[in-house]
Amino acid sequence: MNTTKRIAGILWMIAGPTAIYYLIKTALSEISKKPVIDTKIQWAVFVIVFIPIAIGIVIFGYYAITGEYDRLPESSAEITDQ
Amino acid sequence: MNQPTNEVQGIRRIIAASSVGTLIEWYDFYIFGSLATVIATQFFPKTNPTAALLSTFATFAAGFIVRPFGALVFGRLGDLIGRKYTFLLTLIIMGSSTFAIGLVPGYETIGFAAPILVLVLRLLQGLALGGEYGGAATYVAEHAPPKRRGFFTSWIQTTATLGLFLSLGIILITRHSLDIDRAKSIAKFNDWGWRIPFLVSIFLVVISVYIRLKMKESPMYAKLKIEGKTSSNPLKESFTHRSNLKMVLLALFGATMGQGVVWYTGQFYAQSFIENICKVDFEQSRTILIWAILFATPFFVFFGGWSDRVGREWIMMIGMLLAIITYRPLFGQLLSIADANNKIELPEQKQINTTINPFAHTGNSLRIVSTKHFFSDGMVMTETKTDTAYADLSKTTIKPDIKLSKLISKNDYWMMVAIVFLMIIYVTMVYGPIAAFLVEMFPTKIRYTSMSLPYHIGNGIFGGLTPFIALLLTTIYSTDKLVGLFYPMIVAGVCLLIGVLYLRNKIDSDVND
Numbered sequence: 001m002n003t004t005k006r007i008a009g010i011l012w013m014i015a016g017p018t019a020i021y022y023l024i025k026t027a028l029s030e031i032s033k034k035p036v037i038d039t040k041i042q043w044a045v046f047v048i049v050f051i052p053i054a055i056g057i058v059i060f061g062y063y064a065i066t067g068e069y070d071r072l073p074e075s076s077a078e079i080t081d082q
Numbered sequence: 083m084n085q086p087t088n089e090v091q092g093i094r095r096i097i098a099a100s101s102v103g104t105l106i107e108w109y110d111f112y113i114f115g116s117l118a119t120v121i122a123t124q125f126f127p128k129t130n131p132t133a134a135l136l137s138t139f140a141t142f143a144a145g146f147i148v149r150p151f152g153a154l155v156f157g158r159l160g161d162l163i164g165r166k167y168t169f170l171l172t173l174i175i176m177g178s179s180t181f182a183i184g185l186v187p188g189y190e191t192i193g194f195a196a197p198i199l200v201l202v203l204r205l206l207q208g209l210a211l212g213g214e215y216g217g218a219a220t221y222v223a224e225h226a227p228p229k230r231r232g233f234f235t236s237w238i239q240t241t242a243t244l245g246l247f248l249s250l251g252i253i254l255i256t257r258h259s260l261d262i263d264r265a266k267s268i269a270k271f272n273d274w275g276w277r278i279p280f281l282v283s284i285f286l287v288v289i290s291v292y293i294r295l296k297m298k299e300s301p302m303y304a305k306l307k308i309e310g311k312t313s314s315n316p317l318k319e320s321f322t323h324r325s326n327l328k329m330v331l332l333a334l335f336g337a338t339m340g341q342g343v344v345w346y347t348g349q350f351y352a353q354s355f356i357e358n359i360c361k362v363d364f365e366q367s368r369t370i371l372i373w374a375i376l377f378a379t380p381f382f383v384f385f386g387g388w389s390d391r392v393g394r395e396w397i398m399m400i401g402m403l404l405a406i407i408t409y410r411p412l413f414g415q416l417l418s419i420a421d422a423n424n425k426i427e428l429p430e431q432k433q434i435n436t437t438i439n440p441f442a443h444t445g446n447s448l449r450i451v452s453t454k455h456f457f458s459d460g461m462v463m464t465e466t467k468t469d470t471a472y473a474d475l476s477k478t479t480i481k482p483d484i485k486l487s488k489l490i491s492k493n494d495y496w497m498m499v500a501i502v503f504l505m506i507i508y509v510t511m512v513y514g515p516i517a518a519f520l521v522e523m524f525p526t527k528i529r530y531t532s533m534s535l536p537y538h539i540g541n542g543i544f545g546g547l548t549p550f551i552a553l554l555l556t557t558i559y560s561t562d563k564l565v566g567l568f569y570p571m572i573v574a575g576v577c578l579l580i581g582v583l584y585l586r587n588k589i590d591s592d593v594n595d
Binding site: 001004005008012015026030042045046049050053056057059060063064068069072073076078 | 146147324325327328329331332334335524525526539543547550551554558576579580583584585586
C-alpha cells in the first residue's frame with residue numbers, strides 16, 4: 001500500500017502544472033473569443049485562485065513520494081513538532 | 083444519575099447556541115446570492131461598465147476568494163484569544179454587514195458610493211463566514227463526548243442547508259406578501275421589498291449574540307490557556323511545520339475538495355440547472371429545492387451519528403462515489419422530465435398573446451409575443467419572443483430574444499423533488515461527518531486555524547466555483563447539456579482516489595491533545 005501511495009505521488013506532482021497549463025490555455029482562448037471585462041475578470045480569478053492550489057497539490061505529491069503519508073500520526077504530539 | 087442528564091442538557095444548549103448563530107450567518111450569506119439579480123439592478127446598473135465590474139467582483143470575490151482569508155484571520159484569532167469571542171465577533175460582523183446592505187441607498191440616489199459600499203459589505207460577509215464555521219464546529223466538538231462527536235457536530239452541519247432553506251423561504255414569503263395582487267407584490271419587492279430579508283437579519287443576530295454571550299469558553303481551550311500552552315503563532319505552526327501542513331493538504335485534497343463540489347452540485351447547481359437548462363419556472367425550481375432540503379436535512383444528523391460507529395472516511399467516500407456514478411443519469415432524467423419533445427401537445431388549447439409598445443418618435447415598436455403551449459400531462463410552456471416591429475416592413479430583428487418557462491405537472495414536480503432529494507442525500511453523506519473528521523485531524527492549540535483553511539478552500543473555492551464552471555463548460559461545449567457535470571465529477575474523483583489511498587477510517591477518541 002505504501003508503495004502505491006508513493007507512486008501515486010508522482011501523479012499528484014504532475015497534476016498541478018498540467019491543470020494550470022490547461023486552465024491558462026482555455027482562459028486565453030476564451031478571452032480572445034470574447035474580450036470583454038467580465039470574461040477577463042472571471043478567467044483571471046480562476047487562474048489566480050487555482051495557482052496556489054496547484055502548488056499545494058505538488059507539495060502534497062512530494063510529501064507522498066517522500067513517504068510522509070506512509071503512516072499517519074496517532075496523536076497530536078506527533079503533529080506539533082518544531 | 084443527575085450528572086449525565088445535566089451533561090446532555092449542557093451539550094444541547096451548546097449545540098443550540100452555536101447552531102443558531104451559524105444558521106443566521108449562512109442565511110445572511112445566502113440572501114445576497116438569492117437576490118443577486120434584484121441587487122444588481124439597484125446597485126450595479128448594466129449600462130455603467132464600472133458598476134457592472136464591481137458587481138462581478140462582489141459575486142466572485144466575496145463568494146469564494148475572501149472566505150479562505152476569513153478562515154486565516156479568524157482561525158488565528160480563535161487559536162490566540164479563544165473560540166467564544168472569535169465566533170461572537172464573526173456573528174456581529176456578518177449581522178451588521180447584512181443589516182447595512184439593507185440600508186444602503188440605491189445607485190440612482192448616491193451614485194458610485196452605492197456599489198462600492200455594497201462590495202465592501204459583501205467582502206465583510208465573506209470574511210465573517212470564513213471565520214464562523216471552524217469556530218462553531220471546534221466549539222461543539224470540544225464539548226462533545228468522544229463517542230458522540232459525529233452526532234453532535236452534525237447539528238452544525240445542518241445549518242448551512244437550513245440557512246439556504248430559511249433564505250429561500252423568507253424571500254418567497256416577502257415577495258408575495260407586499261400586496262394582495264401578486265404582480266404588484268413582486269413589483270414592490272423588486273423596488274424596495276428586497277431590503278426586508280436583509281433588515282430582518284438584525285433581530286436574529288441580536289438574539290444569537292445574546293445567547294452566545296452567555297456561553298463559556300471551550301473547556302479544552304480554557305485548559306490550554308490556564309496551562310500557558312496555547313500557540314503564540316498559529317499560522318506559522320499550521321502551515322510551515324511539515325507535520326501539520328501535510329495533514330492540512332490531506333484534509334483538502336482527500337476530503338473537503340470532493341465534499342465541496344458534491345455539496346454545491348446538489349444544492350446549487352441542481353437548482354440552477356432546473357431553472358436555466360430545463361427552463362422550469364422560477365418559483366417551481368426553488369420550491370423543488372426547498373422540499374428536497376426539508377426531506378433530506380435529518381440525514382445530516384443520521385450520517386454524522388453513524389460515523390461515530392463506523393468511522394468518518396467511508397461514509398464520505400461512498401457519498402462521493404455515488405455522486406460520481408449517478409450525476410449524469412440523474413441530471414439526464416431532470417432534462418428528460420422537462421423536455422417538451424417527450425410530451426403530447428394539445429394544439430387546440432394553444433394561446434397567443436401579442437403586445438405592441440410603440441417607441442417614441444421612431445414609428446417602430448417593441449413587440450412581445452407570448453405563446454402558451456399546453457400538454458396532455460398538464461405541463462404549460464410559455465414562449466416569450468421579444469423583438470422590434472419596424473415601421474419599414476422590409477426590416478426585421480436579426481436575433482429576437484426568446485425566453486422559455488415551463489410550469490411542469492404535479493407528477494413531474496415530485497419526480498424532480500425526488501431526484502434533488504437523492505443528490506442532497508449525497509451531500510448529507512459527505513458533509514454530515516466532516517466537522518468531526520476535521521476536528522480530529524488537528525491539535526487543540528491550532529485546530530481553529532488548521533481546519534478552517536482546508537474547509538473554506540474546499541467549499542468556498544472548489545465548491546463555490548461549481549455553478550460558474552459548470553455553466554461555463556455548457557457555454558463552451560454547447561452540444562452536451564450535461565457537460566458541466568464533468569467539473570464536479572473529476573474533482574470528486576481525484577478526491578475519492580486520494581481519500582481512499584491516504585486517509586484512515588479511524589475515530590480519534592481523544593481530541594484533548
